[in-house]
Amino acid sequence: SDWSADSWSDYGSRDKPGTTLGRTVPDGNVLFPDIFHTDHLLFYERFRAYQDYILADCKASEVKQFIAEYLVKVLEPSGWQAIWRTDVFEVLVGVVGVNFSTLKAVVQLSEPFLCESQDGSFTLECMQELLELKEHQILLQEMWVVYDDSGEFDQTALAIEHVRFFYRCIWRTWDEEEEDEFDYFVRCVEPRLRLHYDVLEHRVPSGLVVDYQNLLSQCEELSEKFLNVRNSISSNDSDSEAENVSMVEGLKLYDKVEHLKQKLKLIENPLLRYVFGYQKYGSLQAKGLRPTGAKVIHVVPWTMTASLLHLLARDKLCPESCEGPEIQFHRDPLAAVNACYEGDRVIICPGHYVIDGVFCIADSVELEGYGLPDDVVIEKQGKGDNFFDCTGANIKISNLKLVQHDAVEGILNVHHGKTTLENCVLQCETTGITVRTSAELLMKNSDLYGAKGAGVEIYPGSACTLLHNGIHHCKEGILVKNFLDEDYEAPKITMVNNMIHNNEGYGVVLVRPVMASEMKDASAQGTKGIFLFLEETPKTSKYSIPRFLDCIIHNLWNMQPTQAGDETACAEGSRQEQPGCVTDELELCKRADTSEQTENNSEIANVLGATSAKKSQMHKKRLSELGFAEADDNLMSQEMFVSVEGNQFKWNGKGSFGIFLF
DSSP, rough: OOOOTTTTTTOOOOSSOOOOOOOEESSSSOOOOEEOTTTOOHHHHHHHHHIIITTTOGGGGGGHHHHHHHHHHHEEESSEEEEEESSSEEEEEEEEEEEEHHHHHHHEEOOSSSSSSSOOOHHHHHHHHHHHHHHHHTGGGGGGEOOTSSSHHHHHHHHHOOOOOOOIOOOOOTTTOOOOSSHHHIIIIHHHHHHHHHHTTOOOOOOHHHHHHHHHHHHHHHHHHHHHHHHHHOOOOOOOOOHHHHHHHHHHHHHHHHHHHHHHHHHHSSSTTHHHHHHHTTTEEEEEEOOOOEEEEEEEEESSHHHHHHHHHIIIISEEEEEEOEEEESSHHHHHHHHHHOEEEEEEESSEEOOOOOEOOOSSOOOESSOOGEEEEEEEHHHHSSEEEEEOOEEEESSSEEEEOOOSSSSEOOOOEEEEEESSSEEEEOOOOOOTTTTTEEEEEEEEEEESHHHHHHHHOOOEEEEOOEEESSSEEEOOOOOOTOOOOEEEEEESSSSESSSSSSEEEEEOOOOHHHHHHHHHHGGGGOOOOOOSSSOSSSTTHHHHHHHHEEEOOOSHHHHHHHHHHHHHHHHOOOTTOOOHHHHHHHHHHHHHHHHHHHHHHHHHHHHHHHHHHHHHHHHHHHTTOOHHHHHHHOOOOEEEEOOOEESSSTTTEEEOOO
């Protein structure tokens, strides 16, 4: 929308009759009048108010002055009512004046007297005494303006909302001490405002949000201690022992505060906060064995009945030895996983579980759904997190359906160790499964769909085994990352009897740099296909590769194999000579399709193997240049182990296999 100054709700014309703001009914037992509903403002509304009307290019030390000047222009000085809210009570007051320099309103109790408190101890006399102690002046940010449909107090309600939001969500007690060449809005307001709305819209991992709040609390506490210590040091040049101790303590507190402030700035920066969060989840610490050495079975029942308990005891809980295992019951799968130690097992009963958090699995544990995957559903709530982060040595997940909505990260990340995924259904949102360097994935008899990136991303130096799976309706089916760089090792890939179909791009994509020799070969052998090159590939986003596939993929399938072509020709001849022989025609079509699928599997294996061989040659050449001319081929070989057979590729938008060259 085109938000001009005249049409903008915050600074519209006062000549328009009636209010443009909504109303809301206050919570509680006391019948307070309705108040203006102002806490729903959008990001750009607050952004524009602070940038254009309130703070402009002021310094941190000028913030209070600029806010006061803004309030003088828009705030009604008297004649309106508000609810004064604290952590202890709420009371209805009338405003008779405003002290703009202190950002306070001069108030008196309204008639009739309306007050609600936690313990009911605030009587009319108590409130009058409290107001006298405060000289009848209270902070504007503690006031919620009573609704008026005339529109006369719209600007007053919005102005107080801006002040309240600023001091609650933007302002820090140490801001005034950080003067620099940048204006306060650019340095502090904008990044904190963006972070606030990113958190509201679930674009920041929940663990990172908790970390930020904890860091903020610690920083405020230490900053207050530092100020107290600094103020306690006398201004004279005394060298007393007490002052020396205070100075040392002050320096230590100062260092701690500065360290915490730097961490806060990392999270407030929209570019760095995700790096900060990724490092956190990428370094999960395993608990190891339980101190007692026992292994526990964790049971998660949606609802528990006698019959279900009997079936569980018969099928899953019966001990193999004479000693019965310890069994713990949990309300949700995430709580069960968080309680696991090395070797534990989690059994999830049929039900639909909605989880707000991340499954961070750092020990060798088993997660098993008791029933079919469609009966045991775990749905991810929130946009900012991964769903599963796996770093354990041997993790097994089976018989589960994982559902992801409005996500930023992928559905499952294998960072280290081995993760086995068996008989699962994965409904993805952004990317599917990511197998990081040095990690191993075994996925079998599972179904994966819906990824806006690749269904499976295979990084260099990883091992990925895919057996009897369906991968469909993704941007790309399987993406094999570049491993030709000297720092990378070739991955080990096994693909057997998978059905890869209905993906927007290719079934399988290999990402690698173009070699100088290939450019010469491509120009000399124009009949073998068309290569498209991108001289500079964007590297700022981890999703840049899938997004650019449309314009830089090399299609290997523009030449049909001779055998398949002959069979197709035979089929056409058969249709002409024997139009009634439907059985023979279907048989020939089936043979042609089988031949094409066989060729697809062979071609993928050959191209991946040839790329791996090229990697090995490059490695040997580097060793030779370093003087290791007699290096053992067996020791130095880094060729990819590839087994690709029995896979079916159908109805993929651009073909079965492509190469992304950069």
